[in-house]
Amino acid sequence: MAACLCSLTACGAPREEAIDRGREVYLSHGCAVCHGPQGHGDGLAATNLDPRPIDLRDTSLYRQGTSASAIKQTLKFGLWNNKGAMPTYRHLSRQELKYLVIYLKSLHTATVND
Numbered sequence: 001m002a003a004c005l006c007s008l009t010a011c012g013a014p015r016e017e018a019i020d021r022g023r024e025v026y027l028s029h030g031c032a033v034c035h036g037p038q039g040h041g042d043g044l045a046a047t048n049l050d051p052r053p054i055d056l057r058d059t060s061l062y063r064q065g066t067s068a069s070a071i072k073q074t075l076k077f078g079l080w081n082n083k084g085a086m087p088t089y090r091h092l093s094r095q096e097l098k099y100l101v102i103y104l105k106s107l108h109t110a111t112v113n114d
């Protein structure tokens with residue numbers, strides 16, 4: 001049992017830390033202004049945009065895919081045929097992108113029902 005708990009902490013802690021760091025990147029780079037503080041697509045600027053920023057929990061709304069590499073591609077090079085307000089984030093470091101993707105993926109497990 002003790003060994004089991006240890007391995008849980010060993011696996012769990014770094015992931016939680018990476019999610020926290022990703023959340024910091026998310027908040028400090030302005031994603032929340034559009035996508036909302038928790039990624040629900042309800043940021044302060046959201047109502048004025050057409051198309052609206054997506055609810056980042058809902059994987060069916062990711063037109064360019066939800067794999068780590070697809071999301072990185074979207075953030076660095078933008079959305080194909082983008083007519084909306086989604087900016088590119090070429091200036092993010094590899095490390096920042098990595099954490100950001102881990103954070104976004106942690107949202108994907110949440111149930112969308114509101």
Ligand code: HEC
Pocket residue numbers: 026029030031032033034035045049051052053054061062063064065071074075079081082083084085086087089100
């Ligand atoms: C100025 C508002 C704005 C900001 C800031 C913004 N987004 Fe977006 N985002 C949008 C809009 C609008 C869309 C939908 C665009 C469309 O459908 O053409 C979108 C779409 C997306 C998508 C879906 C991509 C796909 O495959 O369809 C992802 C993922 C995303 N944003 C992540 C982020 C992240 C992460 C940040 C911060 C690094 C961010 N956005 C910052 C407005 C914004």
